[in-house]
Amino acid sequence: MSSVDVLVLGFANLVADGISMGFGDYLSSSTEKEMASKERDVTQWEVDNHGLSQITNLVKRYQELGMDPQDANMVVEIFSKYKNIMVDEKMMGQKGIMPPDQEEKPWKSGLVTFTSFLLFGCAPLLSFIILIPFTNNDTIKFIGACILSVLALTLLGLAKAKISGGSYTLSALMTVSNGVIAAAVAYAIGWSLRNLAGLEEP
Structure with missing residues (x-):
């Protein structure tokens, strides 16, 4: 397969996967x-129509968490004066559901996922683009693609550690390891289909 074929198929697959990932994120967020x-x-509705029982349930929950009965009653009594706060507290505390963020835009999440996928996913293809004027050796281009992929995965791991506050080294190693394993599995499947299933080029 020529470098042009790799670029065409690689870019087409990258865009298709990016659209799928972005749309999936949009649907999930929505x-x-x-x-x-x-x-x-x-x-x-429960707070508006069954306020007393909801207050009692909330007091019991705080007591189960170790709060003094008097303190639990005082806290819930304060919450009961502010229905919006009480509703949010019941959602998080009793149902384990975060209140909806009205400013959150699902389409933005999808767009960020799509853009990020394209930016980091194009790293292997850049090697072929950069090296085309200098060499026709596919092995050199493949090695270049591997190097750029590792660099992209390292940057992704560092960014993840920056956001989460975790270890930069561990995050980078985990991200690179994940990418290497995924690439190895994909390569093994491709090699198997080509050599064992009789899909060699004519």
Whole structure:
């Protein structure tokens, strides 16, 4: 397969996968937000129509967590004066659901995922683009693609550690290891299909 074929097929696959990942993130974020909004409406109805029982349940929960009965009653009494806060507290504390963020835009999450996928996913292809004017050796281009892929994965791991506050070294190693394993599996499958299943080029 020529370098041009690699670039064409690689870029087409990259865009297709990016669209799939971005749209999947959009659907996931939209569904999560919609479910949280519906659950908040249910919780709001419960607080409005069964306020006393909801207060009692919340007091019991705080006591189960180790809070003194008097303190639990005082805290819930304060919450009961602010229904929005009480609704959010019940959602998080009793149902384990985060209140919906009205400023969250699912399409932005999808766009960020799509863009990030393209930026980091194009690293292997850059090797072929950069080296085309200098060499026709596919082995050199392949090695260059591997090096750029490792660099991209390292940057991704460092960015992950920066956001999460974890170890930079461990995060980079884990990210690179994950990429190497995934690439090795893909290569093994491709090699098997080509050599064992009789899919050699004519």
